[in-house]
Amino acid sequence: MTEELVKEFYTGSVEDEWARLTQDAYHRLEFETTLHFLDKYLPQSPRILDAGGGPGKYTIELAKKGYEVVLLDMVPANLEFAKKQITIANVQNKVEQIVEGSIVDLSQFEDKSFDAVLCLGGPLSHVLDAERRNRAISELVRVAKKDAPIFVSVMSRLSVLIVVLTMGPHEFEESFFRPMRDTGDYPGHSGFTACHFFMPEELESVFRNHGVKVLEMVGLEGLGSHHAEEVNELANNKERWSIWLETHFETCTHPAVVGISEHMLLIGKK
Numbered sequence: 001m002t003e004e005l006v007k008e009f010y011t012g013s014v015e016d017e018w019a020r021l022t023q024d025a026y027h028r029l030e031f032e033t034t035l036h037f038l039d040k041y042l043p044q045s046p047r048i049l050d051a052g053g054g055p056g057k058y059t060i061e062l063a064k065k066g067y068e069v070v071l072l073d074m075v076p077a078n079l080e081f082a083k084k085q086i087t088i089a090n091v092q093n094k095v096e097q098i099v100e101g102s103i104v105d106l107s108q109f110e111d112k113s114f115d116a117v118l119c120l121g122g123p124l125s126h127v128l129d130a131e132r133r134n135r136a137i138s139e140l141v142r143v144a145k146k147d148a149p150i151f152v153s154v155m156s157r158l159s160v161l162i163v164v165l166t167m168g169p170h171e172f173e174e175s176f177f178r179p180m181r182d183t184g185d186y187p188g189h190s191g192f193t194a195c196h197f198f199m200p201e202e203l204e205s206v207f208r209n210h211g212v213k214v215l216e217m218v219g220l221e222g223l224g225s226h227h228a229e230e231v232n233e234l235a236n237n238k239e240r241w242s243i244w245l246e247t248h249f250e251t252c253t254h255p256a257v258v259g260i261s262e263h264m265l266l267i268g269k270k
Contacts, residue, residue: 002128002194003074003102009193010054011077018055018081021121025235026228030220030263033252034120034153035061037218041149041267042067046115047096049143051103052123056082063091070097070114072106104132106139117144118151122263125155128185128194134206141210144270150212153220153265157184157197162226162260200258203266212268219261222252226262 010017021031038058042048047068050059055078059071063086073079079098086095101108103123117140127133144150161181164171171177180186180197188194204214224231224244235241251257258264 002126005188005194006126007075009188010075014055014075014077014081017078018057018085021057024228024232025241026221026224026231029222029224029231029248030121030153031057033218033220033222033248034058034151034265036249037216037265037267038062038118038151041151041215042116043149046148047113048116048118049106049109049114051106051117051119051140052121053082053118054078054121056085056098058118058120059095060086060089060091063094064089066094068094068096070099070109071095072099072101072103074100074102076100103127103136103139105135106143109143111142112145114143114148115145116149116151117141120151120153120265122153122155122195124152125195125197126193128187128196133196137206137210141207141212141270146270148270149215150207150268150270151265152203152207152268153263154198154203155195156259156261156264157181157199158259159225159262160186160197166226198264200255200264203264207266207268212270214266214268216253216267217255217258218265218267219252219254219257219259220263220265221261222248222257224248225260 021027050069050071053059053071053073056071059069062069083098086092119140127136176189184197186195200217234244
């Protein structure tokens with residue numbers, strides 16, 4: 001079952017996932033760009049659901065800002081790690097709950113019970129079955145209050161095709177390539193787990209079908225996608241890095257940039 005494959009993968013990579021978003025300047029683009037748009041759209045002091053929040057990186061950042069946060073994830077190892085990090089950060093009083101569960105079934109939460117709903121880093125991409133993915137979106141929308149912002153980031157199909165290109169000609173001979181190219185579905189191969197890679201128009205469409213008004217689409221790594229070495233080198237020079245960040249935030253919402261970015265963020269309003 002796909003869910004078990006995903007749980008197994010993330011159980012074995014808890015510390016890597018915790019470190020991923022801040023390990024270097026390139027990966028911080030995803031993290032800091034997400035935080036930038038959270039700051040832009042979050043209401044003053046909401047109760048937030050961090051659905052599929054993994055080891056708690058965003059939960060802790062938002063708790064530090066004074067928000068009340070509920071962290072949900074389906075991987076027990078992630079939640080145990082998150083509890084320790086939340087204690088280290090001394091934000092226990094702002095983390096209302098740490099609960100095990102799947103984004104496909106949020107029945108432990110009542111309708112319209114959150115002022116904002118987050119599903120960041122790609123949990124929705126790891127729901128391979130289209131019907132279950134649709135149910136997950138329905139659940140994320142259901143638990144959001146009227147007019148609440150909904151933030152969902154996923155992995156990009158166009159971006160992963162660029163990754164395959166860099167991996168060498170043999171990858172094009174693999175049986176997974178054409179189905180992944182044409183449908184976005186990837187059963188798990190070459191060191192990564194099962195995943196659905198989204199086209200930007202697909203992501204917008206499925207949320208609009210659930211009555212969500214799409215406010216903005218963002219390419220989180222932006223023009224720097226697939227240029228980790230160059231981005232990290234540029235970050236060593238404060239002045240040049242400042243110019244690049246300015247350029248990044250001026251261009252990261254351009255449709256062409258959204259499509260090729262490794263992760264794309266949808267910001268919607270119920």
